[in-house]
Amino acid sequence: MAQEHRNLFSGGRRRFTxxxxxxxxxxxxxxxxxxxxxxxxxxxxxxxxxxxxLPISWVGLDNYDEFLLQGARSRDNIDALQRTLLFMAxxxxxxxxxxxxxxxxxxxxxxxxxxxxxxFFVPVILGAVVQGLMWKLFLRPGGGPMDTLIGWFGLxxxxxxxxxxxxxxxxxxxxxxxxxxxxIFLAGLQSIPSELNEAAAVDGASGWQLFxxxxxxxLTPAVNTNFLLNIIGSLQAWILFLVLVGYRNGxxxxxxxxxxEGFGQTGNNTFRQGFAAAASIVLFLLVxxxxxxxxxxxxxxxxxxxx
Amino acid sequence: xxxxxxKLWLLLVALALVAAACGSDSSSDDTxxxxxxxxxxxxxDSSSDDxxxxxxxxxxxxGLEGTLRVMIHQNPPMVExxxxxxxxxxxxxxxxxxxxxxxxAADLPTSNQTRLSASDVDVTTVTVTGFANPVQPYMTNVExxxxxxxxxxxxxxxxxxxxxxxxxxxxxxxxxxxxxxxxYSLNLGRVSYSGMFVNHxxxxxxxxxxxTTWDELVGACDAVKGAGYECMTAGGADGWPIFxxxxxxxxxxxxxxxxxxxxLWTGDLAWDDEQGQKLFERYQIYAxxxxxxxxxxxxxxxxxxxYKAGDxxxxxxxxxxxxxLEPAADSDLTPAEFEWSYIPFPGSDNPEDNQILFGKYDQGxxxxxxxPVPDLAMAYLAAFSEAETYNDFANTVNFLPTQPxxxxxxxxxxxxxxLLQEGAFTVGYEQWFIGPDGAGQWANGGQGAMxxxxxxxxxxxxxxxxxxxxxxxxxxx
Numbered sequence: 211m212a213q214e215h216r217n218l219f220s221g222g223r224r225r226f227t228x229x230x231x232x233x234x235x236x237x238x239x240x241x242x243x244x245x246x247x248x249x250x251x252x253x254x255x256x257x258x259x260x261x262x263x264l265p266i267s268w269v270g271l272d273n274y275d276e277f278l279l280q281g282a283r284s285r286d287n288i289d290a291l292q293r294t295l296l297f298m299a300x301x302x303x304x305x306x307x308x309x310x311x312x313x314x315x316x317x318x319x320x321x322x323x324x325x326x327x328x329x330f331f332v333p334v335i336l337g338a339v340v341q342g343l344m345w346k347l348f349l350r351p352g353g354g355p356m357d358t359l360i361g362w363f364g365l366x367x368x369x370x371x372x373x374x375x376x377x378x379x380x381x382x383x384x385x386x387x388x389x390x391x392x393x394i395f396l397a398g399l400q401s402i403p404s405e406l407n408e409a410a411a412v413d414g415a416s417g418w419q420l421f422x423x424x425x426x427x428x429l430t431p432a433v434n435t436n437f438l439l440n441i442i443g444s445l446q447a448w449i450l451f452l453v454l455v456g457y458r459n460g461x462x463x464x465x466x467x468x469x470x471e472g473f474g475q476t477g478n479n480t481f482r483q484g485f486a487a488a489a490s491i492v493l494f495l496l497v498x499x500x501x502x503x504x505x506x507x508x509x510x511x512x513x514x515x516x517x
Numbered sequence: 518x519x520x521x522x523x524k525l526w527l528l529l530v531a532l533a534l535v536a537a538a539c540g541s542d543s544s545s546d547d548t549x550x551x552x553x554x555x556x557x558x559x560x561x562d563s564s565s566d567d568x569x570x571x572x573x574x575x576x577x578x579x580g581l582e583g584t585l586r587v588m589i590h591q592n593p594p595m596v597e598x599x600x601x602x603x604x605x606x607x608x609x610x611x612x613x614x615x616x617x618x619x620x621x622a623a624d625l626p627t628s629n630q631t632r633l634s635a636s637d638v639d640v641t642t643v644t645v646t647g648f649a650n651p652v653q654p655y656m657t658n659v660e661x662x663x664x665x666x667x668x669x670x671x672x673x674x675x676x677x678x679x680x681x682x683x684x685x686x687x688x689x690x691x692x693x694x695x696x697x698x699x700x701y702s703l704n705l706g707r708v709s710y711s712g713m714f715v716n717h718x719x720x721x722x723x724x725x726x727x728x729t730t731w732d733e734l735v736g737a738c739d740a741v742k743g744a745g746y747e748c749m750t751a752g753g754a755d756g757w758p759i760f761x762x763x764x765x766x767x768x769x770x771x772x773x774x775x776x777x778x779x780x781l782w783t784g785d786l787a788w789d790d791e792q793g794q795k796l797f798e799r800y801q802i803y804a805x806x807x808x809x810x811x812x813x814x815x816x817x818x819x820x821x822x823x824y825k826a827g828d829x830x831x832x833x834x835x836x837x838x839x840x841x842l843e844p845a846a847d848s849d850l851t852p853a854e855f856e857w858s859y860i861p862f863p864g865s866d867n868p869e870d871n872q873i874l875f876g877k878y879d880q881g882x883x884x885x886x887x888x889p890v891p892d893l894a895m896a897y898l899a900a901f902s903e904a905e906t907y908n909d910f911a912n913t914v915n916f917l918p919t920q921p922x923x924x925x926x927x928x929x930x931x932x933x934x935x936l937l938q939e940g941a942f943t944v945g946y947e948q949w950f951i952g953p954d955g956a957g958q959w960a961n962g963g964q965g966a967m968x969x970x971x972x973x974x975x976x977x978x979x980x981x982x983x984x985x986x987x988x989x990x991x992x993x994x
Contacts, residue, residue: 264666
């Protein structure tokens with residue numbers, strides 16, 4: 211076996227074998243990920259419609275100009291951009307906190323912890339459409355469960371029709387994904403050697419001191435992973451808006467604008483996939499900048515705690 | 518390890534073979550597409566036949582075989598009718614099977630774009646708004662509607678000369694399905710969205726007459742609510758039924774709907790001028806005072822069921838929902854247990870302005886230009902267009918007929934017949950308005966009622982001013 215190993219990775223083969231092994235995966239990645247992304251970037255400079263047979267013309271920066279600078283439309287797009295950032299900030303922070311608390315709870319040696327782990331994680335496996343429909347039914351005015359509940363106090367459920375709709379989407383987004391955050395934290399918690407906590411306890415550390423000086427630094431990889439995933443996931447979220455609210459003035463986020471423009475869901479039902487591509491590139495740049503910034507911050511934090 | 522490398526090579530070879538197989542499929546598709554073009558051309562040639570439509574339908578049906586992929590939108594009475602029609606068509610043509618897809622109306626643009634582009638449908642509901650929102654000479658800096666995009670892409674077959682086209686009235690063909698000299702959609706009916714259903718029994722119980730002016734409507738609502746009933750309901754959960762329910766209000770204040778759009782574009786009219794202010798004030802009353810709170814939890818279909826229960830006086834909605842109140846004779850649905858009618862929304866102070874039904878051309882059949890079964894598609898449309906069949910369809914779905922020989926023989930028909938006889942049907946605002954590129958999200962003041970309903974605005978003047986500002990932002994950009 212050792213002889214075979216030497217033969218395979220010796221001489222000229224040694225240089226090519228890793229590439230050979232990488233080739234299928236790399237090919238698939240280029241085909242289904244990098245390729246469409248590059249095509250989207252190119253489409254963003256055209257008036258492509260996505261309809262077979264229609265000519266595609268090069269329009270330069272017109273789509274970007276219209277999206278970011280033209281008329282009241284750009285104001286609406288900037289509003290959507292700000293709303294996307296607000297959505298990201300609230301979801302990232304709250305989902306992170308709830309996920310951590312849930313992980314700490316179900317990491318205790320308590321009766322029924324497996325049940326609660328499952329219960330907290332179940333929303334994740336439902337998918338955005340099912341998650342949205344469930345909450346739409348739950349918040350339904352005129353006899354829905356929430357309406358009945360608050361009706362006992364003389365109130366009515368108008369949560370998804372009024373200005374609060376945007377915030378209810380945040381609630382659903384957090385509910386839907388906190389279980390995933392929890393699982394990553396749980397994996398991090400279970401990888402911490404129990405000797406560390408035991409030693410600190412022997413030294414007289416309180417529960418808070420244990421968490422702050424032992425658990426939290428040791429959780430750094432999980433913290434960083436969740437931080438990045440929450441930021442990127444919330445920036446790309448839009449399906450819950452589609453299901454819960456629809457394309458309504460004052461509630462759109464950037465991801466929904468991309469879909470609506472590309473697939474005839476706005477105004478004249480016109481397909482503007484070149485314009486939508488430009489919007490998606492703006493979203494991509496947003497994710498890139500925020501993602502890289504976050505990555506820089508967490509990498510520095512990782513070096514600080516873990517060396 | 519050597520074996521592992523060999524397996525890897527085998528895997529790569531297998532992947533290459535799969536890729537090659539995919540390539541072969543593409544070639545096959547191209548060939549099929551070419552064949553289709555030939556068949557389509559032969560169909561067009563046959564269109565010069567001047568024989569009677571019914572005879573043509575019978576001839577076209579002879580010896581047909583294959584699968585016809587048909588796409589329609591969700592509309593319960595229509596779906597039920599089309600399923601029965603398809604079964605009859607299959608029975609009459611043993612070699613034919615029909616693959617029916619039913620999708621949500623809101624998904625029609627996307628589904629048509631993707632399925633026509635992928636040659637995955639033969640006969641489709643290309644729109645439920647006729648050929649609406651055509652670009653007008655006074656419009657600049659606008660995008661063409663998607664049906665125009667589909668035609669210009671060559672994805673829809675020109676039905677000009679097909680004998681069954683002659684079964685429909687000229688206006689329906691010209692306004693509801695023609696573009697640039699060709700006929701690309703067979704429009705199946707007009708609908709009014711500017712009227713409202715009236716529960717006569719409830720009004721009688723409360724002691725008020727059917728309102729003919731705005732003030733009378735306000736008074737009727739006060740009386741109805743004072744008696745413990747609700748004034749109006751609509752499908753608030755779907756959003757659009759709220760502003761569509763106010764199209765009658767818009768129409769009664771602007772009887773020249775096309776003129777309204779032109780005036781907004783040219784600057785002769787403004788959302789925040791005197792009449793515009795009045796419109797927005799009434800929007801606010803309609804959305805916040807007339808509609809019941811429960812409407813927020815009702816979808817479009819649920820709202821008319823709610824109305825059918827009998828304790829709501831008015832349901833401002835499209836006449837296509839009459840089938841729920843008065844189902845077809847062979848339907849399993851039960852009729853409403855009160856006397857009702859469908860009247861124009863009395864939004865104006867002038868009763869004469871409240872006598873017009875505004876609406877749209879509704880569903881239009883179109884045929885994919887590259888369908889592999891063009892003869893079958895033509896036979897299908899010919900069979901559908903037979904006078905008796907179409908009349909049954911129109912009465913089932915409550916379309917105002919686009920075949921001159923058809924009549925609505927039901928409560929809705931009797932309600933609207935006097936108005937239609939006076940020619941009081943006109944294409945409404947929604948079918949004319951296009952916002953210019955760069956216009957803001959509030960530019961379409963025709964949807965203003967929903968803004969109050971959603972709580973986006975609580976001041977009519979502010980909403981009107983915002984609508985005008987957002988429109989002007991596009992006009993000037």
